[in-house]
Structures are given as structure tokens and as C-alpha cells.
Amino acid sequence: MYLGLENGIALVTAASKGIGRATAERLANEGMTVVATSRSAGPTIEEHGQGRIVPLPHDLSDAATTATLVNQVVERFGRLDVMVLNTPGPRILPALDVDWQDWQAAHDLLLRPVVQLGTAAAKTMRRQGSGAIVLLSSTWVRQPALGGVLSSSYRSAASAFVKTLALELGGTGVRINQVMPGATGTDRMQGIVEMKSTTNGTTVDEEIAKVVKDIPTGRWGEASEIADAVAFLVSERSSFITGTALPVDGGAVRASH
Ligand SMILES: NC(=O)c1ccc[n+]([C@@H]2O[C@H](COP(=O)([O-])OP(=O)(O)OC[C@H]3O[C@@H](n4cnc5c(N)ncnc54)[C@H](OP(=O)(O)O)[C@@H]3O)[C@@H](O)[C@H]2O)c1
Structure with missing residues (x-):
């Protein structure tokens, strides 16, 4: 399927391995220049087909640098076509064993950066009159699981945030969706x-x-199967889809809609 992404500029966070990395590779293979952030990002630009991955060191728990990340990309590459909001996962603990420090740390990794980066990307894309944002969350938003209270709680807030953005930016040429990976x-x-x-x-x-x-x-699932869903949702093949939340979970979520 032709996705029409070539020559675009993407920013994917938490992308040195796992789902973030697979997503960065998928978009680069479609011909995009993908800025892939992580704490361990090295200096080497990787060519992937017609596209490339540009690693950028960044710690999502640092609020000050997170606030400037979208502008850094726009200053270097001139625009931002795709924003993939990926974060590291929080601690897995029974709800009664989670202390206040855990809640604060999870907030600073799962929610605050999503709001900072989602807001900055949406403003940039609204100015451009085009762009697509995908939040990578979890099926635990729709179906909470034992030990997953930090993930479900903050990702539910992030999910509501991107849904609201999708409503408010509906007529601007900017689409905002969510992919909810299951076990990967x-x-x-x-x-x-x-x-x-x-x-x-x-x-x-x-x-x-x-x-x-x-x-x-x-x-x-394989990380590449999550990446395929993200690539579809940021492409022109999904031009009438915004505000949706797509589980990619082998059918694990029991809800019928
Ligand atoms: N795997 C699953 O089954 C599954 C299912 C549902 C949802 N999820 C969620 O999807 C997300 C990605 O999961 P994954 O399985 O791909 O994880 P992963 O393989 O552990 O990869 C995590 C990524 O996050 C980066 N990272 C960690 N701390 C960071 C920080 N402070 N700042 C910036 N980047 C940071 C890591 O790179 P550095 O260490 O180099 O920074 C790495 O690239 C997580 O939020 C996870 O909870 C995963």
C-alpha cells in the first residue's frame, strides 16, 4: 500500500529499541527523515531505503529539554509532519504497593512529556495546515490489568488528552490518533x-x-506489527480517521467496541 510519507519529517520518542525503534525504522523505510530520541542515542545517522534515522539524545523525564524538542526538529528540518508520542513503561506493581514517588516518576515519564510534546507538535502542525500525531499507549487503557495501575491511570489521561486534541483540531488538517499495543x-x-x-x-x-x-x-505481537499500524495512521491512507484508539493486540481486549 502506498502511504505517501516520503520526504516527510517525523519525530519518534523513546526510540532506541522496542516499539519506538520499530516505528522509526518503518517510517524511515517509507522515505521519511525520522528523528529518533532516547537517552542512549548515538551520533550516527542511519540510511534506510530512501529515508533515514537521525538519533537525538534526549531524556523524557527532563521537562526543560522536552519543552524545546519539537522546536529543535523544526529549526533543523524546517517542518514536522509526523509526531509519534512513545514513552518508556512505568513500574509494574500492585496498586497498594505504589508509593507517591512512583506516581510522580510515572507522571513525569508517561503524561507530562505526552502533553508537552503533543501540544508543541499540534501547534506546529496547525500552523502548517497538515500533520499527524499518534500516541502509543496500551490496551491497559481500555482493559486494566493486575499490576498496571500506573500505566492505566496516566495513559487514560494521555488518551483523553489526544482525543480532545483531535476534536479541537478536526478542521485544521491535523489528525491525532492512538495505537494501543497489547503484549509485544x-x-x-x-x-x-x-x-x-x-x-x-x-x-x-x-x-x-x-x-x-x-x-x-x-x-x-512483534514490534513491527505495532509499527505497521502507526504507519497507516500517520499516512494519507487514513485521511478520514482522527480521534480513534486502535488496539493492536491479537484480539486480547474483550470489549466489543
Ligand atoms: N512491550 C509490550 O508488551 C507493551 C505493551 C503495551 C504498551 N507498551 C508500552 O510501549 C512503550 C514502549 O515499550 P517497549 O516494549 O518498546 O519498551 P522497551 O523495549 O523497553 O523500549 C523502551 C524505550 O524507551 C527508551 N527510554 C527509556 N527511558 C527513557 C527516558 N527517560 N527518556 C527517553 N527515552 C527513554 C529506551 O531507550 P534508552 O534506554 O536508550 O533511553 C527505549 O528506546 C512503553 O511505554 C510500554 O509500557 C509495551
Whole structure:
């Protein structure tokens, strides 16, 4: 499917590995210049087909530099066509074991940067009269899970934020959507099943089986499958879709709409 993204400028955060990295690669392979931020970003620009990934060191927990990130991209590349709001995941803990420091840290990684970057990107795109924003959240927004209170709580707020942006910018040429990944095979997911196997005295394979038994497709997803959904939602192939929240989860969410 022709996506019409070539020569565009994208900003993808938390993108050195996992879902963020797969998304950056997918957009670069479509011919975009993708600024990919993370704490460990190196200096080397990577060519991908007609596009490229430009790594940029950035810590999302730093409010001051997060406030300038969109402007940095616009000053260097002249515009911003695509903003992918990805964040690292928070701690997984039973709700009653979460202390106030955990709440503050999760707020500063999951919600504050999404609001800062989403607002800056939306203002830039409204001026341009075009652009697309995707929030990468989680199915836990729609279906909370044991241990996921930090993720569900702040991502629900982020979800409401982008939905409101989509309503308010509906007639400006700017579209804002959300992709909700389900269980996806990344380092984070590997870390979670390893932590559970230690806590529960089980093997990692037993913990993986527990995750997968609730997924109708019988497997978890690949980061590239999440990236494919993001690429569609930022492309001209989805020109009449805004304000939507798309689970990419092998059918795991039980809600019918
Ligand atoms: N995997 C899943 O099953 C799944 C399902 C639903 C939702 N999610 C959510 O999707 C997001 C990505 O998950 P993932 O599985 O792709 O995670 P991952 O493989 O652990 O990758 C996390 C990324 O975040 C970056 N990062 C971490 N701390 C950062 C910081 N302070 N500032 C900037 N970047 C930072 C990391 O790079 P550096 O360490 O170099 O900074 C890395 O690129 C998370 O929010 C996760 O909770 C994941």
C-alpha cells in the first residue's frame, strides 16, 4: 500500500529499541527523515531505503529539554509532519504497593512529556495546515490489568488528552490518533515475564504461556506489527480517521467496541 510519507519529517520518542525503534525504522523505510530520541542515542545517522534515522539524545523525564524538542526538529528540518508520542513503561506493581514517588516518576515519564510534546507538535502542525500525531499507549487503557495501575491511570489521561486534541483540531488538517499495543515481544516484555517468574517461582516459559493464553491469536505481537499500524495512521491512507484508539493486540481486549 502506498502511504505517501516520503520526504516527510517525523519525530519518534523513546526510540532506541522496542516499539519506538520499530516505528522509526518503518517510517524511515517509507522515505521519511525520522528523528529518533532516547537517552542512549548515538551520533550516527542511519540510511534506510530512501529515508533515514537521525538519533537525538534526549531524556523524557527532563521537562526543560522536552519543552524545546519539537522546536529543535523544526529549526533543523524546517517542518514536522509526523509526531509519534512513545514513552518508556512505568513500574509494574500492585496498586497498594505504589508509593507517591512512583506516581510522580510515572507522571513525569508517561503524561507530562505526552502533553508537552503533543501540544508543541499540534501547534506546529496547525500552523502548517497538515500533520499527524499518534500516541502509543496500551490496551491497559481500555482493559486494566493486575499490576498496571500506573500505566492505566496516566495513559487514560494521555488518551483523553489526544482525543480532545483531535476534536479541537478536526478542521485544521491535523489528525491525532492512538495505537494501543497489547503484549509485544520487546526487552520490556521479556523483563516483565522474567520478573514474574522470579516472584512466582515459575519458569519464564510458564509466564509467557500465562500471557499468551488470553490472546486469541495464540501469540504475542512483534514490534513491527505495532509499527505497521502507526504507519497507516500517520499516512494519507487514513485521511478520514482522527480521534480513534486502535488496539493492536491479537484480539486480547474483550470489549466489543
Ligand atoms: N512491550 C509490550 O508488551 C507493551 C505493551 C503495551 C504498551 N507498551 C508500552 O510501549 C512503550 C514502549 O515499550 P517497549 O516494549 O518498546 O519498551 P522497551 O523495549 O523497553 O523500549 C523502551 C524505550 O524507551 C527508551 N527510554 C527509556 N527511558 C527513557 C527516558 N527517560 N527518556 C527517553 N527515552 C527513554 C529506551 O531507550 P534508552 O534506554 O536508550 O533511553 C527505549 O528506546 C512503553 O511505554 C510500554 O509500557 C509495551
